[in-house]
Amino acid sequence: MKIGVIGGGQLGRMLALAGTPLGMSFAFLDPAPDACAAALGEHIRADYGDQDHLRQLADEVDLVTFEFESVPAETVAFLSQFVPVYPCAESLRIARDRWFEKSMFKDLGIPTPDFANVLSQADLDAAVACIGLPAVLKTRTLGYDGKGQKVLRKPEDVIDAFAELGSVPCILEGFVLFTGEVSLVAVRARDGETRFYPLVHNTHESGILRLSVASSYHPLQALAEDYVGRVLSKLDYVGVLAFEFFEVDGGLKANEIAPRVHNSGHWTIEGAECSQFENHLRAVTGLPLGSTAKVGESAMLNFIGEVPAVAQVIAVEDCHLHHYGKAFKSGRKVGHATLRCADRERLQQQIAAVEALIRDV
Amino acid sequence: MKIGVIGGGQLGRMLALAGTPLGMSFAFLDPAPDACAAALGEHIRADYGDQDHLRQLADEVDLVTFEFESVPAETVAFLSQFVPVYPCAESLRIARDRWFEKSMFKDLGIPTPDFANVLSQADLDAAVACIGLPAVLKTRTLGYDGKGQKVLRKPEDVIDAFAELGSVPCILEGFVLFTGEVSLVAVRARDGETRFYPLVHNTHESGILRLSVASSYHPLQALAEDYVGRVLSKLDYVGVLAFEFFEVDGGLKANEIAPRVHNSGHWTIEGAECSQFENHLRAVTGLPLGSTAKVGESAMLNFIGEVPAVAQVIAVEDCHLHHYGKAFKSGRKVGHATLRCADRERLQQQIAAVEALIRDV
Known part of the structure; x- marks a missing residue:
């Protein structure tokens, strides 16, 4: 095939x-x-x-x-x-536009930060009056890794903000005081069978994912599966989908979905029985889904801008390197490492060992 | 690189x-x-x-x-x-010729079946007189998967046997009443550091490997490591080498070496921390070696002639398919499956589940 x-x-x-x-x-x-x-x-x-x-x-x-x-x-x-x-055109139409995406969350009863459609500076002024500051103005399409967005903290930030993002369709989102960022990677087969990986705790810096740690028995797993399941059913989705949430007051608020394999699921290559990549392919080709169970305790660290010396990375025990073979460039994702350890304490030690090799470029 | x-x-x-x-x-x-x-x-x-x-x-x-x-x-x-x-020319010279190979085992004090060099029918007659029957006549080079060999059971079998194998240089090997066939896969770095995977128990049919089961704390592990270590040092070997042994009377007799990654090490892709393939590449490129520790209990089943229906193979829990993308042909290795299970009992069950999908072609 x-x-x-x-x-x-x-x-x-x-x-x-x-x-x-x-x-x-x-x-x-x-x-x-x-x-x-x-x-x-x-x-x-x-x-x-x-x-x-x-x-x-x-x-x-x-x-x-x-x-x-x-x-x-x-x-x-x-x-x-x-x-x-796969996934279908409707899934892509929704996922690539933050207005459609947030509107779908609202329609499905999934909590999400306050939001408003912004097609002009006048719309933005009205939205700020309603949602308040601080807030985040984001382009409806083409944003990623913190690009295409602007945080509005003071009234002065609002002036000309719509033009600063290129006078393209935007949404304004209320600022969320979250205690953590988590994502759930799910896979849905053509026949509707759905499996979920464990919730992952994500750490971003400058809008770019740095660290994902797969959880064990996270108290919000069931709630996240409920929310993600609603979206998958609504879209009659086929393949892997990642859903990013904010942890707020012990609950979840939807941030965004990615209708594809996702950076926060890269740990599954070594850390799960069947990786997100294999499960996506199984789903879209109509094969039976694979187990999403964890193998050991896992985390993923992104290499941004450059991959540290290969010999140093693979000398870290429990560490598996994924070098993307791309030219090194500041701010670019050029590789990652998965750690798969026997227990959480060891995992924390090995995360520190890999972090010690990473320098900002 | x-x-x-x-x-x-x-x-x-x-x-x-x-x-x-x-x-x-x-x-x-x-x-x-x-x-x-x-x-x-x-x-x-x-x-x-x-x-x-x-x-x-x-x-x-x-x-x-x-x-x-x-x-x-x-x-x-x-x-x-x-x-x-890598490995060096001398390693290949020895490994591709059964006479050189067996002579090296003897020189290194590694037990091996009785053997004799056979360059003519007269040599064969003399060797049979010395070693006795049954015995196996094998071409010195180019034999694999049971090809290039002939079992001699009765005196009639000896007549013309040298010509039947093409009148090429051969060795005669004494027949070994073994209780099992095991192999040890090892990796040696440029600096001489050596690591060993767990001993694997192999089952052949018609000279072709069918099933490899990675052992846990095999009583002969240390002895096998000793023997393999002697060969690696002697050859100043760099890379992965597989060493096949017969289990005889609670000890080991050397069968042959393969100066490369080996079919009986395929289980390491999922079943070991670092696979034989990655470790071979680490060794030859001068990178630090990876851990040869097991992850769970593993076995490998070869698919000979054809790969069973992909959907059926991957529907077996704990099963990982490796399809080689080769045309199906009787007697040809076209894929394998690795099982990685939580315990030995489960492993035996899942081996049976995969075996049920295999038909002889």
């Missing part, structure tokens, strides 16, 4: 590493000449809107999936004429 | 799956147009004696390693002029 992937970055690369042992082969459509997944499959180098090459991809593969959610709706619609596409 | 691999079959494929997350890339030299490792790297399609293409490989990569031991000595010598080659 040949899988087409829109995007050829590290997520595509890890999908191929997981799918090759299942007998799958891969084609990646990505305009970047140095797409790092290309080492593991065919690289169709073309823009995401290039219909000739999209048609070529559709003709070559059994189904198409995505590495990122900002794929143009036209691309999804075009591909869907020729080949099955 | 780019690694050159002589051979592009499933061992090369699994090396690439292990090395890619370490940031390595791969080139495979293999004459087969459908070499199954080619999906994961560059494929230089050429004969193993093709000096132009060997030179191309040497120019492109940082070092060269091997997927099989029957590489012509001239190939190794030629490559060694231009690029580091």
Whole structure:
């Protein structure tokens, strides 16, 4: 079976590493000449809107999936004429637009920070009057890793904020005093069977994920599964979806969903019986889902800008390196390490050992 | 770092799956147009004696390693002029010739079945007179999976046996009444550091490995490590080496070595902290070795001729599929499954569950 992937970055690369042992082969459509997944499959180098090459991809593969959610709706619609596409167009339409996404949470009774649609500076002024400050103005589409957003703390910050983000459709979100950030990675099969990985506690710096620690018997696991299950059913979702929450007052408030394998699920490669990458492929190809149970106590540390010396990283016991083969560049995710330890105390020690190798670039 | 691999079959494929997350890339030299490792790297399609293409490989990569031991000595010598080659030429010279191999065991004081060099029918007659029947006549080179050998039970079997194996250099080996077949996979770094995986109990049918079960605290582990350590030191070996033994009278008799990653070590992908594939790459590239400790209780089942329906294999709990992406063909190794279970009882149950899916082809 040949899988087409829109995007050829590290997520595509890890999908191929997981799918090759299942007998799958891969084609990646990505305009970047140095797409790092290309080492593991065919690289169709073309823009995401290039219909000739999209048609070529559709003709070559059994189904198409995505590495990122900002794929143009036209691309999804075009591909869907020729080949099955998972997750479905509606999932992508919702997930790539924060207004649609937050509105869906509200419709499904899932708590989320106050929010308002902002299509103009006048809208923003009205929204600030209603929601108050501090608040966060975010572009409705194309934001990631802290990009495309601006924190508004004082009235002066509001002036011209809409223009500063490019005068594109935005939402304003009320500021949330959270005690933690957690995410739940779930997988749903074509027949609706759904499995959930353990809740993960995430630490961000400058808007970029740095550390994910898989929890053991988290008290909010059941609540998170309830919320994520509502979204998966609503979208008749197929594949892996990640749902990020804020922990607030002992409950959860929805932040955002990612309709794809997710950075906060990378620990599952070594830390779970069946990784998020293999489970995504199992789901979209109609194979039985794999176990989401943990193997030991796990954490994931991102390497941003550069991968520390390989010999030093792999010399840390219980540590597994994932080098993405990308050029090093400040602020860019270029690799990660998974720790899989016998107990939590050891895990904390080994997290510190890997953190000691990371320098900010 | 780019690694050159002589051979592009499933061992090369699994090396690439292990090395890619370490940031390595791969080139495979293999004459087969459908070499199954080619999906994961560059494929230089050429004969193993093709000096132009060997030179191309040497120019492109940082070092060269091997997927099989029957590489012509001239190939190794030629490559060694231009690029580091691991394991060394001497390791390959010994391992690919049963006479050299058995003579080395004898020199190192490692028990091995009686054996004699057979270069003619007259040599064979003399060897049979000395060793007795039953005995096994084996070609000195190029034998694998039970090929290139003939069991001699009665005096009639001896007549013309040398011609039947092609009148090529052979050895005669005394028949061993063994109670089991075990193998030890070891890895030795450039600096001589050596690590051993747990002893594995192997079951063959028609000369082909069917089942490997990793042991827990095997009483012969220390003895096997002693024997394998002698060979590794003698050869100043770098990389993974597998050593197959017969269990006889509560001790071990050496059968053969394989100077490479080995089928009886495939369980380490899921069943050990660091797989034989990653550890081989760590050793040959001068990186620190990884832990050879077990993760749970593991076994490996080979798929010979065909891979059972993927959906059925991966529906078995605790089961991990490795499909080699090769055309199905009777007697050919086309995939394997690893089981990784919480305890031995569960492991036995799940072995039976996978065996129930395998039909002889």
